Amino acid sequence: MENEFGRGLCYCLALFLCHSERDMYGGNKKLEEESDERFRKYGKTENYSHVTELWFSGASDHVYDLEIPETLPKTLQTKLKRFQSKVLNWGHGLSNTVEKKDKVWAINEAKELIRSIDRHYGIKTEKATYS
8 A cells, every 4th residue: 555655664754854954935044034924923932933834744744654663662662752743743733833943853853763773773873974
């Protein structure tokens, strides 16, 4: 059966990360700021970012079918579940609390989760200088 947004663990994390450099408005920061300012009145936090919430809406689709094996350490399972829950809430919870810093956290957390999975399977990892 075909799955529109993918299924798996590392594969879904990788698809999520494929969105990491995508920006609304072709990276035009001025248009992004104007959009955020227009929608900020709907936000529940002072730094609410509608543009970031839209980014999470697309990126988070890839973690719906994130498969978390019970063979992973409990601490890693918990981190993966927390990541999935936060990302889905920011992308589809319409909480109006998303801030730009949340996108930075999610991207860095996804990278760290992938490295942790590698380490669990005995694969030596090294954080990239350019990541």
